[in-house]
Amino acid sequence: MPELPEVETVVRGLRPHLEGRKLVRVLQRRPDLRFPLPENFAERLQGRRVLGIDRRAKYILVRLDGGETLLCHLGMSGRLVLAPNNGEPLEPHDHVVFETETGAAIRFNDARRFGIMDLVASDALASHKLLCHLGPEPLGNRFDGKTLAASLKDRRTSIKAALLDQKVVAGLGNIYACEALFFAGLSPRRRAYTVQGGRAERLAWAVRDVLLRAIAAGGSSLRDYVQADGELGYFQHHWAVYDREAQACPDCTCDLRAGGGIRRLVQSARSTFYCPTRQR
Ligand SMILES: [Zn+2]
Numbered sequence: 105m106p107e108l109p110e111v112e113t114v115v116r117g118l119r120p121h122l123e124g125r126k127l128v129r130v131l132q133r134r135p136d137l138r139f140p141l142p143e144n145f146a147e148r149l150q151g152r153r154v155l156g157i158d159r160r161a162k163y164i165l166v167r168l169d170g171g172e173t174l175l176c177h178l179g180m181s182g183r184l185v186l187a188p189n190n191g192e193p194l195e196p197h198d199h200v201v202f203e204t205e206t207g208a209a210i211r212f213n214d215a216r217r218f219g220i221m222d223l224v225a226s227d228a229l230a231s232h233k234l235l236c237h238l239g240p241e242p243l244g245n246r247f248d249g250k251t252l253a254a255s256l257k258d259r260r261t262s263i264k265a266a267l268l269d270q271k272v273v274a275g276l277g278n279i280y281a282c283e284a285l286f287f288a289g290l291s292p293r294r295r296a297y298t299v300q301g302g303r304a305e306r307l308a309w310a311v312r313d314v315l316l317r318a319i320a321a322g323g324s325s326l327r328d329y330v331q332a333d334g335e336l337g338y339f340q341h342h343w344a345v346y347d348r349e350a351q352a353c354p355d356c357t358c359d360l361r362a363g364g365g366i367r368r369l370v371q372s373a374r375s376t377f378y379c380p381t382r383q384r
Contacts, residue, residue: 106178106337107277108162108242109318114184114337115159117329118210121186122154122166125204133199137214138179141200142223149174149202149223161238161275165229173226175234179218185211186334238274242311247273249305256304259296263307264371266296273311278374279346280318284310286345286355291383292369292376345377353379 106114130146142148152168159165166174178184185198187209194201200212200221212219224232239255240247252273259266266272267281276284285292287310290303299307322339323329330336344354349368352360356379369376 105180105277106162106182107279107318108159108275109280109315109322110337110339111159111162111164111178111275112315112319112337113322113326113329113339114178115157115164116323117186117326117336118157118164118166118184121206121208121210122157122202122204124154125206126151126153127168127202128205129201129203131201131203133194133201137199137217137219137221138177139220139222141221145200145221145223148172160235160241161270162277163235167226171226172223173229175220175222175224175229175232176212177220177234179214179216179220181216182212182214182219183338184336185213186330186336187211188334237271239269239271240273242273242276242315247308247312249301249308252308253300253304256296256299261296262292262371263290263294263296263299264292264376266299267311268372268374276311276315279341279343280311280314282346282377283314283344285383286310286378287314289382289384291380292371292378294384345379348377353382355379356381 127149130149132141132146135141152170155167155169157164157166162177164176166176168174189207195213197213197215198211199214202210229235240251255272256266264281264285267276267284268278284307288307290299290307318341322337325339345366348366350365352365366377366379
């Protein structure tokens with residue numbers, strides 16, 4: 105499943121190929137993805153020029169002239185694939201194809217069809233049902249130790265569950281919540297309201313840091329964010345704790361035979377990975 109850093113690399117990969125370009129042809133090959141596609145979807149996109157591309161949480165926002173924005177979520181298996189020339193045969197799960205005036209095409213491929221596309225009036229974007237409940241962007245100016253402490257102070261859930269709440273921080277996801285708690289040295293079981301002051305500062309810093317490092321790794325592993333096969337934005341991760349149950353902690357010299365190392369527990373039906381020595 106694409107996490108926030110992948111979505112950010114997709115956005116950066118799309119920019120040089122879409123920004124300022126006109127969508128000369130849009131091919132819609134099925135009526136729905138996770139939800140029905142908007143009425144006259146292809147017709148409304150065709151002939152529009154792309155003004156800019158941004159990200160909000162894990163949503164890709166393609167701002168168009170004419171006052172509408174294309175909102176796109178990759179869901180579980182959605183991929184955007186760049187074809188420099190739109191001549192190659194389509195694959196069965198290529199559901200939407202955007203062709204620009206240069207002859208390049210961006211294909212939205214999604215085998216499981218949990219992806220989302222919608223067309224929204226740009227000036228009403230903030231009140232869209234998928235965006236209106238989102239809290240601060242983890243990489244934005246409104247997210248820091250103070251704002252994080254304020255939104256945690258009345259929460260009696262675990263800090264891990266709080267980090268997955270989109271109102272606390274938008275688009276973080278399970279993997280990066282685990283990683284951020286590790287680098288902040290906070291137990292995933294700790295009650296959220298106890299994360300105040302220096303702990304909140306450390307956690308806000310760790311959230312930004314794990315995301316920025318993943319984005320930097322993604323950018324450096326891809327030639328300007330596009331892979332050789334045209335796929336945008338996926339890359340190999342190296343995690344400190346995520347999916348590393350029973351392996352040695354990268355920070356401690358723990359004895360694996362004595363039961364040390366990374367542990368896994370289940371919180372709100374999601375796996376949490378953590379080091380019980382480092383994280384308190
Ligand atoms: Zn450790």
